[in-house]
Amino acid sequence: MRKVYVAGIGATKIREHWEVSLRELLVKAAQKAIEDSNIEKKKIQAAFIGNMSSGVLQGQEHLGSLFATWMGIPGIAASKVEAACASGGAAFHSAYLAVASGMYDCVIALGVEKMSDALTGDVTAALIMADDQDYVAFTGASFVGLNALVYRAYMKKYGAKQEDIALFAVHDHKYAVNNELAQFRREFSLEDVLKSPLIADPIRLLECAPTGDGAAAVVLCSEEYLKEANNEVKIEVAASTLATDILSLHDRDDLTTLQATVRAAEKAYKMAKISPSDVDVLEVHDAFTILGVIHLEDLGFAKKGEGWKLVKEGEIELGGKIPTNLMGGLKARGHPVGATGIYQIYDAVTQLKGEAGKNQVDDAEVALAQNVGGVGGTVSINIFRRVR
């Protein structure tokens, strides 16, 4: 396996893009990433498009050819990669393998989701497709509801309080204020969060990542191509892993840990030859506050049952022990599901490039992005390193 580099990143704002179609979102993100990479569009040999629900929400499949056509690069190898909310991370993983294997020298990984065209109930129905449709969806469980069961199990097992766990949302919103791409650039108090409407007890509205539209893209290339790009900062993909776990919660012994995170992280740390303490910037998949807390533990930054303490004690803040979700996370930056994994990479790389503005971590060198599909049925982990 050879080394793979991030040559460029690009993303659209996350919001309800009433005037922009799914294919235009893809093109906009790709154009930005290609421009950022200084590599000619025609040099791109393959595209991997992370997307979860284009079929059910847009009536659109065959995103590979659609993208190649609208981008004006027909002929490239291109296809959709789907792993529920981890589609973006999984698409990046495929793109990474494509270059690392030597098969391609320059590829683009994209993530896209267009959710706002559909009614809320239909989006809820689409999201539960991340679990077993024949059984789990049949029970009427919503995706929020499944995470609510995780929340309950966690509080019961560790005696944690909702007022501590819910702080994760307050944290995300505080940092999203400075992120131009973020969907919600405003702060919320803990009281706001705890008083927001119940969606699936105990989860409240402001503990859930919003739905929205967006696309993000990353250009990956070999060392040789990177020279051509002549980037000021070299960003290496230090690790890219993907792991699964038993799909449905009721089949697992412990609801409070995502085994897929543990597995993907173990491999990734090994691959990057680092330990958690080497990570300068962290992006975790906090689709719900409780997940943010659990990820801090499963990734090795806190003991089991104590993830919320890191949040409460300010350790995930800028200047804390492990600055996390400094661009707003899923909660405030937004969560266009299949695009999220690429947005996380966009945010992580932005930090390593030193372009995060007010939210910049000083001299950030190593960044980790964790992207989760379903309730941990799939976890993608990508680690990036700024090369001096």
Added chain:
Amino acid sequence: MVKANSIPRVWRERTIKYRLIGGKCKKCGKSFYPFRRICPRCGSEEIEEVHLPREGKLLYYTVIRAPPSDFEEYAPYVVGIVELKDGTRVLAQITDVVEDQLEEGVDVEAVFRKYREQGKEGIIEYGIKFRPKT
């Protein structure tokens, strides 16, 4: 409108849904629901079909207040994980309850109820739910 259900899809799983038919792994000893031919835990293909016990206790539950579109008319309703007497865990609706008076750990028993209708003109889907034991 998202349409994930169909007639054959409901029909082919009817006995599993109506009768709580699960599988028990002869290798690792774990049982699971619904029935499948390979153990999700250890990968063994030696699976015995079992009729799971109809009683257990409620481990965790949530109240679905923002349901998927095909369940909108039933909101709010309770979904929970039940641990059956043999240790098998199942996900199911908890019925015949006042949502804010329900408690974790309560003993429950299986009942046969309606889950959803495929629209007013479509077929009705039935399955096992649980209610607090009386």
Added chain:
Amino acid sequence: MKTSRQVGIVGYGAYVPIYRIKNQEIARVWGKSTWPIKEKSVPGLDEDSLTMAYEASYNAVKRAQIPPEEIEAVYVGSESPPYAVKPSATVIAEALGITPRLIAIDMEFACRAGTTALQSVIGLVGSGMIKYGLAVGTDTAQGRPGDALEFTAAAGAAAFIVGKGEEALAEIEATYSYVTDTPDFWRREGQKYPRHGGRFTGDPAYFKHIVEAARGLMSEAGLAPQDFDYVVFHQPNLKFPLRVAKRLGFSKEQVSAGLLSGIIGNTYAAASMIGLAAVLDKAKPGERILVVSFGSGAGSDAISLVTTELLEQKRSLAPLVESYINRRIYVDYATYAKFRGKIMR
């Protein structure tokens, strides 16, 4: 009407939903100052006549202590099936694990369909054609909002498994049926709520048919009211069954054990059958019970049963009617209207 060989009830079960609405609450909404009964049962959003029939049948199978697959007939009597076309009997049979070698049919005859289902199964077992047969009466009765019927139209189910006399917890002694073309109550195809003839539902309908069926049975079997320990009539309210008992010469004491309409309402096809189940929950061995149903349109089935020694040991194998009556969640009219599909979505 008698079978050529002795048959009897080998298992029985009942079901009443957990929800109740008080008559006072219905009266509040419609500005009425009096009401016929105390409260009635209301099916939950996830219940219909089929799911209720299943639970009653499941209880009956438990009491029968037989492998379900030995049941060779499932007859379901109801005027409120979830499908206009597509049987409930097949779903119930599939859920109980009885399919596929089976006679299965849905029957409709207003509130009488349950006892007629029972009579049919008695015939099948009595002729030696099948070993065991299951008969269910089940309804989620609909009353037009504000109509007198809305105070009583309730939900419930009862199921009986018929088998050979020697396995019976109650032997079937005799049956008698009386039917005429009497349009006292009906529901036209495609209509949500039934219509009725007001006071016409009384003398020419309910009273005439019940009296004739009861007298016909007693005359054929050589029995008199005092020979019965219990009597159960169809119970659309509290008044009618008590009045018909008096007309036939039965005492209040003979009626009371099986008279539940005051606290669960009129469960239509299940009404007299739940009443019978409640009597079986109490009766001692060797006691005689008369059941007389009534279904609009119109007809009555009278069935005479004598309990056996097996009754007391079978009783505790499934929940008593009383246990269903005692589990109650009261709902207001708005929730009731939501549960019963009276709110347009």
